Amino acid sequence: MKKHLIRPALLGVIVLILGVAALLLAFLVGSSGVSLGALFSLLGGQDDSTASTIFFRLRLPRALMALSVGGALSVSGAALQGMFKNPMADSYVVGVSSGAALGATVAMTLGFSVSFISFGAVTIFAFLGGLAAMFTVYNLARIGGKVSTFSLILSGIAITSLSSALIYCLMILFRDKMESIILWTMGSFSATGWTEVSVGLPIMLTSSALCWLYARDLNIMLQGDEAARHLGVNTARVRRNLLILASVASAAAVSVSGIIGFVGLVIPHVVRILSGPDHRTLIPLSFITGGVFLLLADTLARNLVSSQELPVGVITALVGVPFFLYLLRKGRKTV
Amino acid sequence: MSQIDVQKVSYSYDQKIFAVDDVSLTIQPGEFFGIIGPNGSGKTTLLKCISGYFKPQKGQVLLDGKDVQAFSAKEIAKTMALVQQHAALEFDFTVQDIVLTGRNPHLKRMQTESEEDYAIARQAMQRAEILGLKDRMVTELSGGEWQRMILARALTQQAGIMLLDEPVAGLDIKHQVSFLKTARDLSRAEHFSVVCILHDLNLAHQYCDRIALLNSGRLVSLGTPQEVLTREKLESVYGIGIHLIREKGETFILPEYHSEI
Numbered sequence: 001m002k003k004h005l006i007r008p009a010l011l012g013v014i015v016l017i018l019g020v021a022a023l024l025l026a027f028l029v030g031s032s033g034v035s036l037g038a039l040f041s042l043l044g045g046q047d048d049s050t051a052s053t054i055f056f057r058l059r060l061p062r063a064l065m066a067l068s069v070g071g072a073l074s075v076s077g078a079a080l081q082g083m084f085k086n087p088m089a090d091s092y093v094v095g096v097s098s099g100a101a102l103g104a105t106v107a108m109t110l111g112f113s114v115s116f117i118s119f120g121a122v123t124i125f126a127f128l129g130g131l132a133a134m135f136t137v138y139n140l141a142r143i144g145g146k147v148s149t150f151s152l153i154l155s156g157i158a159i160t161s162l163s164s165a166l167i168y169c170l171m172i173l174f175r176d177k178m179e180s181i182i183l184w185t186m187g188s189f190s191a192t193g194w195t196e197v198s199v200g201l202p203i204m205l206t207s208s209a210l211c212w213l214y215a216r217d218l219n220i221m222l223q224g225d226e227a228a229r230h231l232g233v234n235t236a237r238v239r240r241n242l243l244i245l246a247s248v249a250s251a252a253a254v255s256v257s258g259i260i261g262f263v264g265l266v267i268p269h270v271v272r273i274l275s276g277p278d279h280r281t282l283i284p285l286s287f288i289t290g291g292v293f294l295l296l297a298d299t300l301a302r303n304l305v306s307s308q309e310l311p312v313g314v315i316t317a318l319v320g321v322p323f324f325l326y327l328l329r330k331g332r333k334t335v
Numbered sequence: 336m337s338q339i340d341v342q343k344v345s346y347s348y349d350q351k352i353f354a355v356d357d358v359s360l361t362i363q364p365g366e367f368f369g370i371i372g373p374n375g376s377g378k379t380t381l382l383k384c385i386s387g388y389f390k391p392q393k394g395q396v397l398l399d400g401k402d403v404q405a406f407s408a409k410e411i412a413k414t415m416a417l418v419q420q421h422a423a424l425e426f427d428f429t430v431q432d433i434v435l436t437g438r439n440p441h442l443k444r445m446q447t448e449s450e451e452d453y454a455i456a457r458q459a460m461q462r463a464e465i466l467g468l469k470d471r472m473v474t475e476l477s478g479g480e481w482q483r484m485i486l487a488r489a490l491t492q493q494a495g496i497m498l499l500d501e502p503v504a505g506l507d508i509k510h511q512v513s514f515l516k517t518a519r520d521l522s523r524a525e526h527f528s529v530v531c532i533l534h535d536l537n538l539a540h541q542y543c544d545r546i547a548l549l550n551s552g553r554l555v556s557l558g559t560p561q562e563v564l565t566r567e568k569l570e571s572v573y574g575i576g577i578h579l580i581r582e583k584g585e586t587f588i589l590p591e592y593h594s595e596i
Contacts, residue, residue: 004427213444213445214444216436216439216442216444219436220436220439222424222426223424223433224419226388226417226419227417227419229386229388229411229412230386230411230412230415230416230417230492230498231412231436231437231439231440231488232409232412232413232440233408233412233439234407234408235408272427276428277426277427277428278428278432
């Protein structure tokens with residue numbers, strides 16, 4: 001009789017404690033340090049103008065954004081993997097990420113200056129590009145009113161390849177924008193301010209929470225479509241709704257942070273290996289685990305090399321891959 | 336307790352050849368009804384028309400007078416439970432987790448299973464004789480145990496009809512017999528109807544109240560096992576010599592191994 005490594009509730013507590021530590025770390029550490037005392041006096045309402053600016057204008061919105069982007073990407077990955085019964089599924093596979101990248105590239109090459117607009121064309125184009133790619137994929141895969149998982153994943157890969165080709169085209173045509181496009185596609189929170197947080201956070205939280213509503217349906221759909229139908233699940237409707245919700249969550253995440261690979265694919269697997277495949281616990285645990293992981297990764301990205309930020313996507317892969325491979329060896333199968 | 340009326344149902348995958356061709360039959364409440372026929376004769380297609388998974392191009396299927404196509408997924412699940420051919424899936428749920436999913440049609444979204452739901456699942460596992468495996472991971476079950484788990488899941492739905500699609504394919508003879516015996520005894524005790532696709536003619540003879548024999552999508556014969564499983568009918572449908580051997584009051588159906596095909 002094999003049980004999972006940790007009970008879901010215990011994993012939740014551990015991740016939440018880690019989360020508090022990660023938040024403190026994110027607030028305190030940086031190119032200009034904020035002391036613990038200064039942080040508490042700030043939270044107590046006393047104003048120290050330098051520390052206050054760093055905390056409220058830079059680190060707090062950035063930390064909130066990292067948390068919710070990590071959460072939204074992970075929930076989106078968990079939902080897509082569950083509904084397609086495919087361990088490789090994430091927002092890349094249904095075309096959302098590359099569609100968003102294409103949208104962002106178009107916005108940049110149309111002549112909007114990236115540094116000039118903190119929230120605007122690039123973010124909006126990326127969000128719409130992600131959703132447009134998903135709708136294209138969905139409609140390509142829909143034959144006679146039915147959407148097969150197989151054709152959906154293949155269409156997603158096709159649209160992803162097409163988007164990448166178009167991005168490369170645009171990069172060659174607009175060589176002066178090449179660096180900003182490349183940096184954007186590697187993902188970063190360096191441009192995060194309250195504008196992004198106030199729009200992005202509610203979208204990511206709501207769509208992730210709505211995915212959770214389908215947790216039991218996802219458990220049942222693992223047993224096959226025809227079986228699921230006889231267990232009271234309208235599989236076509238659930239799949240369509242979840243695809244929209246997961247795409248909105250990941251498109252919002254990508255549009256405010258660029259493409260941060262690895263999180264959406266791997267965090268759900270880590271949670272499954274640790275505490276089991278039940279989506280009722282998998283989805284919320286993926287959200288907090290993904291959020292805390294990305295917050296830690298971003299703090300590292302800010303501080304690992306002095307005087308320069310590394311793309312956070314590089315950190316997620318460098319730190320996350322060895323840990324994931326270790327878990328994969330230790331805890332046999334997933335999905 | 337539901338009556339199934341299949342009325343002049345035809346279904347075609349390609350608009351040319353009908354996989355099910357003008358089939359009409361009525362299945363009474365509480366009946367153990369078998370569907371037999373060669374490969375490709377339309378057994379599974381007919382079952383999918385009955386379950387509403389396929390919409391027939393002609394005719395209709397009525398459950399207690401209501402067109403099955405008008406049922407929502409929840410109504411389907413409250414009326415008809417499905418046990419498919421054994422196909423183990425790789426996911427780390429316990430037997431109880433899977434059996435409890437049979438309560439889904441009775442629950443609202445986000446509503447968690449109550450004590451009563453657990454009790455119903457427990458009772459179903461007891462009846463399907465797998466209560467001892469309740470906390471076992473499904474990845475560790477044998478084929479026979481898996482099918483009993485799916486039977487328990489079906490019982491947990493408390494539906495009036497149970498559809499069995501080759502439920503004993505791939506099981507050894509002991510598990511074939513014990514699964515079908517359990518299913519039939521339960522249908523008698525709890526008064527649900529069973530529609531069961533079988534390949535094994537002896538099992539069909541043994542457990543079914545009535546049998547439909549299909550060939551090329553058409554209903555060739557309908558009646559009791561004695562009426563349907565005759566040498567003439569089986570030889571003409573399967574195209575092979577058939578022996579009917581009677582011994583100790585039982586009938587055994589065997590192919591003529593060296594007949595000209």
